Amino acid sequence: ACTKGNTEVVALLLINGAAVNQAGKNGTTPLHLACTQGHTEVASLLLTNGVEVNQADNRGGTPLLMACTKGHTEVTSLLLTTGAAVDQSSDCGVTALAMACRESNLSCVQLLSSYGASRTFTLQRHTAILEMTAEQTAEHSGHDEVFAWLTTSRLWSTPLHHLTIIGATRARELLRGGADLHAAAIADGPTPLSLAHDLDTAGNAAEGTAAHLVLRAAGPWSEQTHELFPVGARARAVELLLLGYRLSRQECFVGQEMAFFDAWMHYVMPCAVRDDDTDTSE
Numbered sequence: 001a002c003t004k005g006n007t008e009v010v011a012l013l014l015i016n017g018a019a020v021n022q023a024g025k026n027g028t029t030p031l032h033l034a035c036t037q038g039h040t041e042v043a044s045l046l047l048t049n050g051v052e053v054n055q056a057d058n059r060g061g062t063p064l065l066m067a068c069t070k071g072h073t074e075v076t077s078l079l080l081t082t083g084a085a086v087d088q089s090s091d092c093g094v095t096a097l098a099m100a101c102r103e104s105n106l107s108c109v110q111l112l113s114s115y116g117a118s119r120t121f122t123l124q125r126h127t128a129i130l131e132m133t134a135e136q137t138a139e140h141s142g143h144d145e146v147f148a149w150l151t152t153s154r155l156w157s158t159p160l161h162h163l164t165i166i167g168a169t170r171a172r173e174l175l176r177g178g179a180d181l182h183a184a185a186i187a188d189g190p191t192p193l194s195l196a197h198d199l200d201t202a203g204n205a206a207e208g209t210a211a212h213l214v215l216r217a218a219g220p221w222s223e224q225t226h227e228l229f230p231v232g233a234r235a236r237a238v239e240l241l242l243l244g245y246r247l248s249r250q251e252c253f254v255g256q257e258m259a260f261f262d263a264w265m266h267y268v269m270p271c272a273v274r275d276d277d278t279d280t281s282e
Contacts, residue, residue: 002030002046005039010046020051027057035063035079038072043079053084060090068096068112071105076112086117093123101134101150104143109134113153114162114170157185160192163199163210171210175217178230181275193218220270229275237273244268 001009010030014020023029031051034042043063047053056062064084067075076096080086089095097117100108113119119134135154138147156162160171160179181193196205196214205211217228226237244264248257 002033002039002042003037005034005037005042007039007041007045010042014045014049020046020049021055023055023057027059029055029057029063031055031063032057032061032066035067035072035075036070038067038070038075040072040074040078043075047078047082053079053082054088056088056090060092062088062090062096064088064096065090065094065099068100068105068108069103071100071103071108073105073107073111076108080111080115086112086115089121092125093121095121097121097134098123098132098137101137101143101146102141104138104141104146106146106149109138109146110149110162110165113150113156114159114165116159119150119154155185155189156195157189158183158192160214161190161195163192163195163214164204166210168208168210168213171213172228175213175228176230176234178232181214181218217275221273222270223265229273233273233275237269240269240272241265 001013020031021029029051031043031046031053034046054062054064062084064076064079064086065088067079086097087095089098095117097109097112097119098121100112121132121134121137123130123132135147135150138150153161158179159166160174160181160183163171166174179192182191184191192214196211196218199205199209199211200215205215213228216225219225221229221233221237226234229237244261247253248261248264253260
């Protein structure tokens with residue numbers, strides 16, 4: 001049922017107690033089969049019913065490795081968002097990124113990179129151990145497009161660097177989680193903010209894009225940008241908002257409550273709330 005992508009049958013079997021992690025003679029599980037064939041709906045159903053996302057077959061192959069071998073980007077994204085170990089390797093050292101580079105599955109390469117996949121592999125060839133990089137793998141396999149992208153992005157050291165890959169929803173989550181707008185792999189290297197500026201200059205930072213959100217998050221705090229600040233900064237903003245309200249009700253501001261509160265919101269809070277605020281006890 002999982003191989004054929006028959007969601008209704010899979011659901012019926014699960015309702016009736018089918019062993020979701022039971023493996024076949026090669027160690028392949030129902031999730032392996034669904035991911036190999038690119039059946040996202042079936043894979044999602046299995047994942048919501050207790051399947052082990054990182055269970056390997058007899059050769060160490062994971063569902064993520066299978067999905068990336070076949071270039072199933074949607075399934076790959078699903079696995080990564082539900083906890084797949086991005087760098088878990090097979091018995092011979094092959095990771096999902098290594099396989100995606102070898103098979104020229106660019107969209108999978110980009111997605112794995114955005115989840116921090118290591119670009120260095122330790123491969124076992126019989127009795128020899130071979131160190132390879134993602135760029136070398138793509139180049140040796142003759143995949144120019146993958147090689148070019150890996151070269152361009154070699155200094156993208158955080159998920160937020162991948163502005164054209166991650167989309168606005170994930171960018172918002174990263175920003176709210178405290179992602180560093182100024183992170184760089186080396187001195188003067190590209191940062192998420194510098195990449196966002198480059199995209200904006202090229203006309204590729206339209207409203208609703210990840211780049212647009214990064215540019216907004218880099219500005220001062222405001223009611224409109226509040227959602228893009230990390231948890232500590234948002235908590236501080238709430239405390240200051242309540243403080244401003246209480247101050248506006250002091251006797252000395254009778255008749256000027258709204259004027260005071262507007263000034264507090266538009267002049268005091270943008271200076272007092274920073275995106276690196278972590279201590280909310282002040």
